[in-house]
Every structure is written in structure tokens, then in C-alpha cells.
Amino acid sequence: MEILQGLWEVIVSIFSNSGYAYFFTAEGGGKNLAMICIAFFFLWLGIKKGFEPLLMIPIAFGMLLANIPGANLAVQYHDLDGFRDLIAGRMLDSAGNVCTPGLMDFLYFGVKAGIYPPLIFLGIGAMTDFGPLIANPSSFILGAAAQFGIFFTYIGAILLGFAPNEAGSIAIIGGADGPTAIFVTSILAPAMLPVIAVAAYSYMALVPVIQPPIMKMLTTKKERSVVMGNLRPVSKMEKILFPIVVTVIVSLLLPDAASLVGMLMFGNLLKESGRTERIAKAAQNELMNIITIMLGISVGATTSAESFLNWRTIKVVALGLVAFCIGTACGVLFGKLMYVITKGKVNPLIGSAGVSAVPMAARVSQKVGQEANPSNFLLMHAMGPNVSGVIGSAVAAGILLTLLR
Secondary structure, rough: HHHHHHHHHHHHHHOOOOOHHHHOOOOOOHHHHHHHHHHHHHEEEHHHHOOOHHEEEEEEEEHHOOOOOOOOOOOOOOOOHHHHOOHHHEEOOOOOOOEEEOOOHHHHHHHHHOOOOHHHHHHHHHHOOOHHHHOOOHHHHHHHHOOOOHHHHHHHHOOOOOOOOHHHHHHHHHOHHHHHHHHHHHHHHHHHHHHHHHHHHHHHHHHHHHHHHHHHHHHHHHHHHOOOOOOOOOOOOHHHHHHHHHHHHHHOOOOHHHOOOOOOOOHHHHHHHOHHHHHHHHHHHHHHHHHHHHHHHHHOOOOOOHHOOOOHHHHHHHHHHHHHHHHHHEEEEEHHHHHHHOOOOOOOHHHHOOOOOOOHHHHHHHHHHHHOOOOOOHHHHHHHHHHHHHHHHHHHHHHHHHHHO
């Protein structure tokens, strides 16, 4: 009998100290359970629906780990000062309490120190062909137009009571560029990084759902049916000079954007130079994959129930959606303007690709165009505004950092 009682006490002790028991307490277990359900939803989006799986799945799994009670896998700090006692194996959390750094804290250091986003841009540059943009420089206008959603939303966030630095972090979601959103937020408003990152990547993943209704609402079938002519051939010299010239011009104008634009163009130069094939492939594959894993899971680990489940989160998500929708709309409207100026030679749909979700936004332009005209092929034309949007979002980030930091 004593053996059974002792065994029962052991079982009770194990359960009472487990994460399961925490769900039945009044200390917020319900919030953790809600966050775990949200993590399951994002896993479903990434695995079942295929929405940005390379980042959606790591972020969702990091979210799952961060909200398992007792596992201590949530990021405990949002400030580089937390590493002041790193040598002693201690750090300070966001409340100023001494705590022991864990796996996610060390991985998250690359986010807070601004290391991962530029390296992601290096990989993107090594995979990107700027030929369509060089062949049609007017694409720059459409890429710039799609960034207006950022600045409109900044004003809206200010009116809703957010501080200027917070408003800038919220507004950058409109660029539909996850690494840029993380880079800006880690500097301007680190405490808002969980919701900003999740919102940015969620809207990137939902481009095929969000954009088509806006595109169809703002254009006629005749406009959507326009077949654009072939792009001119781009010389090797043009492709080599482009990243160098853009780096110099943008970095001198906006030094705060130099790390993003510089790494983007460096990756592209590795690809186009014809002399660095081995490291260009490393940037495209091994480096890109490793950084994507570390970025995704560490960002997901910041989404603890305490930092994520509140009314401010709802406001941020709503404003982010507004920013993304306005950016898409502005790109399409400028596309319509170019349609009028060129007397029907430009399909306005390519303007929606001015947001920075490469290459998904360009594919959406192609898909909607083919629905209106099965013989239409807009992909390469849409890639011009699309890659221009990548540069534009980095420039917008530099402007926000210059004005708000």
C-alpha cells in the first residue's frame, strides 16, 4: 500500500510540475494554450497550404516552443544590453532581472544585432535577376509607388496613439518584406518585434489571397488583358555595373540603408560577375538556408503569450494589413497611369508586384493577367517592379531609420 501511495505521489508531483498543470492555473495558462493553437494554425498554413513554408514553419515552431510552460525557450530579452554579463553566463531580461541565457536568446542575438536580415538580403541578391528592371527602368516608379502604403500607415499609426518609432516599425510591414521589417523593428521598437515579424511574414504568405481582389477592383478587364511587348536584351556589363552603381548612390544618400542595399547588391554582383560562382551558390543555398532557420525559429520564440496577446497586437495587425493593401493599390494605380501615358502598352497589373514579396507578387500579377487573357505572359514584366520593390523597401527603411532613430 505504501508503495502504491509513494507511486501516486510521484505521479502527482510530475504532473503538478509539468506544463499540462499550468494550463489549469489562473496564471495565464489559457493564453499559452491560445498561442499554441495559433502556432498550429501557422504550421497548417505553411505545411498544408504552402504559404511561405521556409519561414512560416520555423516561425510557427518557434512560437510553439516559446509557449510551452516550463520549457524556458522563449526569448527573455529585447535589448542588446542584456548581454552585458554574458561572459559570466548571466543576462538581464526586459524587466531588468538577472536570468540565464538559453538557446533562443543566443540565436535571437543575430536578430537584435541586425545580422540576419542583411545576410538574408545577400542570399536574395544572389538569387535575383535584375535584368527586367534594367531593361525597363520605368519599373522603378511602380516599385516606389508601392511603398506609399508605408508612409500612409505611419501617419495612421501616429493618429492611433503609437509613438513615432513604433509607428515606423508598424508601417514598414507595408513593404511586404519580412527581413526589412525585422531589421527596422529591431532598431526602432524591439519590444514589438514578435507581432511585427509575424504580421509581415503572414501578409507575405497571403499575397495570393489579399492582392487579387484589390487588383480586379481597380482595373478593367480590358486593362488586365493588355499583352506587353518583349523586353530588350540586357548586356553583361549592365548587369555588373547595376549593383555597384545602386550601392554607391543609395548608400551615400541613406547610410542607414547601406547594410541592406549593400548586401543585396553584393549578392547580385557575386551572381553576375561570372568569377565567383562557388560563393554565389553558397549564398543562394547553404548560407541562405542556415540563416533562414535561425531567423525563423528565434523570431517565433519571441512570441510569448504575455508579449503577443493584447489589444496593441490587434491594432498592429490591422494597420499592417492596411499598409499592405494601400501599397498594392498605389502600385496598381500608378500602373494605370502608365497605361494611359503609354496609350495602352503597359498592363496595370504589374504595378501590384511593386511590393517586395519576391517572386510571389510577380506570380500573382501573372496569374490574374492570364485569367483575363490566357495568352498573356506578364511574369518577366512584373519582376521589374518586384525587384524594384525590394530596393524600395530597403530605401524606405533607411528613411525611417534616419528620421526616427
